Amino acid sequence: MRCSTLTGRALDLTGAVPRSLSGFEPGGAGGVDRLGGLGRLGSRTIGLDIDRGALKAVQVSRSAGEFTLRHVGYHRLPPGAVVDGEVADADVLGAEIREFWSSHSFKGKSVILGVANGRVVVRLLDFPRMDEEDLRSAITFEAQDHIPMSLDEAVLDYVVLGPQAEGSDLDRILVVAAHKDMIGAYTAALRAGGLKPAGIDVKALALTRSALPDTFFDEGATLLLDVGTELTNLAITQGSNPTLTRFIPSGLDRFVEAVSEAADLPEEQAEKEALNPRVRLGSDSEVGDPPSQAEEEFDPALVYDVRRGLEEAVQALAEDVHRSIEYHHSQPGTREVSQAFVSGEGTLIPGLDAYLRELLGVSTHRANPVEKLGANKSNISDEQLAAMEPVLTVALGLAMEDE
Numbered sequence: 001m002r003c004s005t006l007t008g009r010a011l012d013l014t015g016a017v018p019r020s021l022s023g024f025e026p027g028g029a030g031g032v033d034r035l036g037g038l039g040r041l042g043s044r045t046i047g048l049d050i051d052r053g054a055l056k057a058v059q060v061s062r063s064a065g066e067f068t069l070r071h072v073g074y075h076r077l078p079p080g081a082v083v084d085g086e087v088a089d090a091d092v093l094g095a096e097i098r099e100f101w102s103s104h105s106f107k108g109k110s111v112i113l114g115v116a117n118g119r120v121v122v123r124l125l126d127f128p129r130m131d132e133e134d135l136r137s138a139i140t141f142e143a144q145d146h147i148p149m150s151l152d153e154a155v156l157d158y159v160v161l162g163p164q165a166e167g168s169d170l171d172r173i174l175v176v177a178a179h180k181d182m183i184g185a186y187t188a189a190l191r192a193g194g195l196k197p198a199g200i201d202v203k204a205l206a207l208t209r210s211a212l213p214d215t216f217f218d219e220g221a222t223l224l225l226d227v228g229t230e231l232t233n234l235a236i237t238q239g240s241n242p243t244l245t246r247f248i249p250s251g252l253d254r255f256v257e258a259v260s261e262a263a264d265l266p267e268e269q270a271e272k273e274a275l276n277p278r279v280r281l282g283s284d285s286e287v288g289d290p291p292s293q294a295e296e297e298f299d300p301a302l303v304y305d306v307r308r309g310l311e312e313a314v315q316a317l318a319e320d321v322h323r324s325i326e327y328h329h330s331q332p333g334t335r336e337v338s339q340a341f342v343s344g345e346g347t348l349i350p351g352l353d354a355y356l357r358e359l360l361g362v363s364t365h366r367a368n369p370v371e372k373l374g375a376n377k378s379n380i381s382d383e384q385l386a387a388m389e390p391v392l393t394v395a396l397g398l399a400m401e402d403e
Helices: 088-102 131-148 180-192 201-212 252-263 267-274 282-286 299-331 352-360 382-399
Strands: 042-048 054-063 066-076 110-115 118-128 154-163 170-179 196-202 219-227 233-240 241-248 337-343 363-366 373-378
Touching: 042 252, 042 267, 054 088, 054 382, 066 088, 088 180, 088 299, 110 180, 110 382, 118 131, 118 241, 131 154, 131 170, 154 180, 154 219, 170 180, 180 196, 196 201, 196 363, 201 219, 201 241, 201 337, 201 382, 219 299, 219 352, 233 299, 252 267, 252 299, 267 299, 282 352, 299 337, 299 352, 352 363, 352 373
Parallel strands: 042 110, 066 373, 110 196, 219 337, 337 363
Antiparallel strands: 042 054, 054 066, 118 170, 154 170, 219 233, 233 241
């Protein structure tokens, strides 16, 4: 059973608390809103993951501790609607959301949205144990020293994770800050699309609900990595609590760009070749059967160039990930990272998990968020769900609220 943390709820957008994210006044007074969570949004929750490539939404219900998948939607976005994890064209995004929703049968219009960009900050801070009101005042006082943005321009939330160490008088507090105008652009686009922004969560934290196995008894820390279209979300956890979260500005788009440059291919063909199962990464590159008659156009030189581009891009990503692991290890009381679980559009590249295992020196597996579901009663078959599982990991985590 996972502990209750911010990973089990989202920031309140209901407007029930003054200056909640749905009703903030730009330029208003800074400070910390202790929002107390959403509670339940009725019997079915919708998680919405928006990135440069697509809208991804899932609806789940929960009964007797089990999740049931109720509906799944996927909609490609045109270029320019979302860039670097932020809304670039609110009118286009709003119109795409409206078209997407009208083509599906989700029950309700309230959604939990995931965010990940340079204007979202997650910090782990230690405070002496105190009551709620005093803690809120202490975080308000201390936040400016740890959050690289003016509190006048930010909305904050926090949650108590528990003792900093066994027997400690200090509590570890997870603090999340987000720029008001960035959040405002997303909520405006959602409303323009006919949706109600009921809550916001950090994508990396959502991974702790969907990608972290339930039955996990490893004594070490766990790396969760969602290699998305444009950005990679990273979380390191000990038990069920996050010790580090960040995003890396690299993903499938960067892999395709590297293939395009290395093999001198147009982008559309480069994407097709990057997903070619004959392109094996790392030590697997020497293994493989000769091409069959159905592969008469097999070009070893092309495969070599595609592989070279992919490996260079994945190596660059792995270097960033390795720096995060080293930072985690440098913090007091942290355990060695012993397992990694990867998801996202990047894992559609054959052998990515195995190659990351080679590069990171950590046992690495594809995340299996579908195992968290008790049943699939949605609009897609089990076979379709298995194929879509990697790209739905964040959306599933957003929808999987704790009771």
